[in-house]
Amino acid sequence: MMNLAQIHSSASFMLKALSVAKKALPACRPNPPVGCVLVRDGEIISEGFTQAIGGHHAEVMALAAYTGSLDDVIAYVTLEPCAFVGRTPSCAQVLASSGIKHVVVSMLDPDSRNNGRGIHILREAGIVVDIDIESERVRSFLMPYLGHS
Secondary structure, eight states, X not given: OOOHHHHHHHHHHHHHHHHHHGGGTTTTTTSOOOEEEEEETTEEEEEEEOOSTTSOOHHHHHHHTOOSOOTTEEEEEEEOOXXXXXXXXXXXXXXXXXXXXXXXXXXXXXXXXXXXXXXXXXXXXXXXXXXXXXXXXXXXXXXXXXXXX
């Protein structure tokens, strides 16, 4: 359970991930515009957003843009990492095998192929997962782009 200071800093990092997500538009369509920031010691060390269809998703882009150790790194992701393999690998599996130990997700993906499955993959890999950080703001941004699957 996060304390009040952690919740406040998590909120600011999630809002940054939301800002990064907006860079995905319009090229990411029909995929939802997702943002991810990697944080170590209170500093953003990498960011990524969903690329054009067939390109990498936000989490993979953020991981690829950073080459250091993932010890003590927290990933903030606006939408639950995908649990399935489609045109791209499962982002939940990529995170699970990356060595990252903590992921903060704003909202679950209502897509029936995900909807908690990505969280399950992360937790099964021993990753600490926090959910529902700034979920109202993120949900109001993402909902128009969800449900097309």
